[in-house]
Amino acid sequence: MGFSRRILLAGVLAGAGLVSACAQSGPVDAAGRALEPLSIVTGSGEHKFLVEIADDDAERARGLMYRPPLEADRGMLFQFPAATEQSFWMKNTPSSLDIIYIDPQGRIVSIASHATPYSETPLPSNGAANGVLELRAGRADEIGAKPGDQVRHSFFRP
Structure with missing residues (x-):
């Protein structure tokens, strides 16, 4: 995989993590359930x-x-x-x-x-x-x- 593809993939994965973190921004119980x-x-x-x-x-x-x-x-x-x-x-x-x-x-x-x-x-x-x-x-x-x-x-x- 080329350098630019790795950067792009890293950016996509980081963005997905941010979206996931934002979706869980409300209260959760001890088991992590929203x-x-x-x-x-x-x-x-x-x-x-x-x-x-x-x-x-x-x-x-x-x-x-x-x-x-x-x-x-x-x-x-x-x-x-x-x-x-x-x-x-x-x-x-x-x-x-x-x-x-x-x-x-x-x-x-x-x-x-x-x-x-x-x-x-x-x-x-x-x-x-x-x-x-x-x-x-x-x-x-x-x-x-x-x-x-x-x-x-x-x-x-x-």
């Missing part, structure tokens, strides 16, 4: 979280399987392209979760509280949802979340 801000507005005020995003089939299928319990201010937001009846289960998930189903405007449709670890019993949304938020078990009750409350994230359009 986190995004999300808040839930309830009767007791606005409650802020940092969430991982599961927006493709592989991420949605894996979810929080095999993971340690979530911190109080963390969660995972599952994004679906269309609002339909959703149903989640806890297969291979070692800690209990609150599963919050959300409509396209960011309103909570329903909450499955304290989902049983490792259970394969489906937990339906009981209404059309295109977002599902998983939080540590009991957090929904702690913040007073209920159907109709507002979830704020760029994915939802109030």
Whole structure:
């Protein structure tokens, strides 16, 4: 490879590294997973979280399987392209979760509280949802979340 090609290749690789570094400029967890801000507005005020995003089939299928319990201010937001009846289960998930189903405007449709670890019993949304938020078990009750409350994230359009 000639000198000018090596310089060009080095420049391209350096530029790619810069783009990669810029893409990861937001908060990350201890494992290096990107986190995004999300808040839930309830009767007791606005409650802020940092969430991982599961927006493709592989991420949605894996979810929080095999993971340690979530911190109080963390969660995972599952994004679906269309609002339909959703149903989640806890297969291979070692800690209990609150599963919050959300409509396209960011309103909570329903909450499955304290989902049983490792259970394969489906937990339906009981209404059309295109977002599902998983939080540590009991957090929904702690913040007073209920159907109709507002979830704020760029994915939802109030």
